[in-house]
Amino acid sequence: MTRNNQKIRFFRQRIPSFACQPGCHDCCGPVTASSEEMAHLPVKTAAEHARALAELNCPHLGEKGCQVYTERPLICRLFGTTPRLVCPNGKRPANYIAPGVEQQIYQFFSETRQLLL
Protein backbone atom coordinates (compact mmCIF):
# COMPACT_ATOMS: atom_id res chain seq x y z
CA MET A 1 0.00 0.00 0.00
CA THR A 2 1.39 3.43 -0.93
CA ARG A 3 2.04 6.13 1.63
CA ASN A 4 -0.91 8.17 0.34
CA ASN A 5 -3.22 5.15 0.52
CA GLN A 6 -2.11 4.62 4.11
CA LYS A 7 -2.90 8.25 4.90
CA ILE A 8 -6.32 8.03 3.24
CA ARG A 9 -7.14 4.94 5.29
CA PHE A 10 -5.90 6.67 8.46
CA PHE A 11 -8.11 9.71 7.77
CA ARG A 12 -11.16 7.64 6.84
CA GLN A 13 -10.93 5.84 10.17
CA ARG A 14 -10.76 9.13 12.06
CA ILE A 15 -13.47 11.19 10.39
CA PRO A 16 -16.54 10.81 12.61
CA SER A 17 -19.67 9.43 10.97
CA PHE A 18 -23.17 10.76 11.51
CA ALA A 19 -26.66 10.28 10.12
CA CYS A 20 -27.63 12.68 7.35
CA GLN A 21 -31.11 13.94 6.65
CA PRO A 22 -32.63 11.06 4.65
CA GLY A 23 -32.37 11.66 0.91
CA CYS A 24 -30.36 14.85 1.34
CA HIS A 25 -27.43 15.65 -0.93
CA ASP A 26 -27.32 19.41 -0.41
CA CYS A 27 -23.56 19.41 0.18
CA CYS A 28 -22.74 17.51 -3.03
CA GLY A 29 -21.20 19.51 -5.84
CA PRO A 30 -17.97 19.72 -7.81
CA VAL A 31 -15.36 18.16 -5.51
CA THR A 32 -11.77 17.06 -5.91
CA ALA A 33 -9.85 14.00 -4.77
CA SER A 34 -6.36 12.53 -4.92
CA SER A 35 -5.43 10.16 -7.74
CA GLU A 36 -5.41 7.29 -5.21
CA GLU A 37 -9.08 7.96 -4.39
CA MET A 38 -9.93 8.53 -8.07
CA ALA A 39 -8.53 5.09 -8.88
CA HIS A 40 -11.42 3.53 -6.95
CA LEU A 41 -14.14 5.57 -8.64
CA PRO A 42 -15.84 4.61 -11.90
CA VAL A 43 -14.61 6.53 -14.93
CA LYS A 44 -17.07 9.07 -16.29
CA THR A 45 -17.13 10.31 -19.87
CA ALA A 46 -16.15 13.86 -20.79
CA ALA A 47 -19.82 14.54 -21.56
CA GLU A 48 -20.90 13.32 -18.11
CA HIS A 49 -18.26 15.51 -16.48
CA ALA A 50 -19.31 18.53 -18.53
CA ARG A 51 -23.00 18.00 -17.76
CA ALA A 52 -22.35 17.72 -14.02
CA LEU A 53 -20.08 20.74 -13.94
CA ALA A 54 -22.57 22.86 -15.89
CA GLU A 55 -25.06 22.18 -13.08
CA LEU A 56 -22.38 22.63 -10.38
CA ASN A 57 -22.99 19.02 -9.56
CA CYS A 58 -20.97 15.85 -8.99
CA PRO A 59 -20.97 13.22 -11.75
CA HIS A 60 -21.46 10.48 -9.14
CA LEU A 61 -24.68 11.91 -7.75
CA GLY A 62 -27.61 9.78 -8.89
CA GLU A 63 -31.36 9.74 -8.34
CA LYS A 64 -30.85 7.92 -5.03
CA GLY A 65 -27.89 9.95 -3.84
CA CYS A 66 -24.18 9.21 -3.96
CA GLN A 67 -23.44 6.26 -6.23
CA VAL A 68 -19.93 5.82 -4.84
CA TYR A 69 -20.72 6.23 -1.15
CA THR A 70 -18.26 3.66 0.21
CA GLU A 71 -15.47 5.20 -1.89
CA ARG A 72 -16.48 8.85 -1.63
CA PRO A 73 -13.56 11.28 -1.32
CA LEU A 74 -12.22 12.65 1.95
CA ILE A 75 -13.77 16.07 1.41
CA CYS A 76 -17.25 14.47 1.19
CA ARG A 77 -16.57 12.58 4.41
CA LEU A 78 -15.25 15.68 6.17
CA PHE A 79 -18.32 17.80 5.41
CA GLY A 80 -20.44 18.28 8.51
CA THR A 81 -17.78 16.96 10.87
CA THR A 82 -16.05 20.29 11.53
CA PRO A 83 -17.16 23.83 12.39
CA ARG A 84 -15.41 24.88 9.15
CA LEU A 85 -17.80 22.78 7.05
CA VAL A 86 -21.12 22.98 8.84
CA CYS A 87 -24.10 21.03 7.50
CA PRO A 88 -26.83 23.51 6.44
CA ASN A 89 -29.40 21.10 7.86
CA GLY A 90 -27.92 21.00 11.33
CA LYS A 91 -26.65 17.41 11.12
CA ARG A 92 -23.37 16.58 12.83
CA PRO A 93 -21.61 13.86 14.78
CA ALA A 94 -21.73 13.92 18.58
CA ASN A 95 -18.10 15.06 18.51
CA TYR A 96 -16.47 17.03 15.73
CA ILE A 97 -13.30 15.68 14.14
CA ALA A 98 -10.13 16.14 16.19
CA PRO A 99 -8.54 19.46 15.11
CA GLY A 100 -5.12 17.82 14.66
CA VAL A 101 -6.51 15.22 12.24
CA GLU A 102 -8.44 17.92 10.37
CA GLN A 103 -5.21 19.89 9.94
CA GLN A 104 -3.43 16.78 8.66
CA ILE A 105 -6.19 16.31 6.08
CA TYR A 106 -5.82 19.89 4.82
CA GLN A 107 -2.07 19.31 4.69
CA PHE A 108 -2.69 16.17 2.62
CA PHE A 109 -4.91 18.18 0.24
CA SER A 110 -2.18 20.79 -0.24
CA GLU A 111 0.57 18.19 -0.77
CA THR A 112 -1.27 15.98 -3.27
CA ARG A 113 -2.46 16.67 -6.79
CA GLN A 114 -6.23 17.02 -6.47
CA LEU A 115 -8.38 16.08 -9.46
CA LEU A 116 -11.94 17.16 -10.18
CA LEU A 117 -14.33 14.22 -9.97
Ligand code: SF4
Ligand atom coordinates in the same frame (compact mmCIF):
# COMPACT_ATOMS: atom_id res chain seq x y z
S1 SF4 B 1 -24.08 16.67 5.61
FE1 SF4 B 1 -25.98 17.84 5.72
S2 SF4 B 1 -26.16 18.81 3.70
FE2 SF4 B 1 -24.70 17.11 3.49
S3 SF4 B 1 -25.95 15.33 2.86
FE3 SF4 B 1 -25.80 15.28 5.12
S4 SF4 B 1 -27.65 16.33 5.83
FE4 SF4 B 1 -27.35 16.91 3.68
Ligand code: SF4
Ligand atom coordinates in the same frame (compact mmCIF):
# COMPACT_ATOMS: atom_id res chain seq x y z
S1 SF4 C 1 -18.75 11.70 -4.41
FE1 SF4 C 1 -20.78 11.30 -3.60
S2 SF4 C 1 -20.85 12.42 -1.65
FE2 SF4 C 1 -19.15 13.27 -2.84
S3 SF4 C 1 -19.99 15.06 -3.96
FE3 SF4 C 1 -20.12 13.24 -5.29
S4 SF4 C 1 -22.17 12.40 -4.99
FE4 SF4 C 1 -21.73 13.77 -3.24
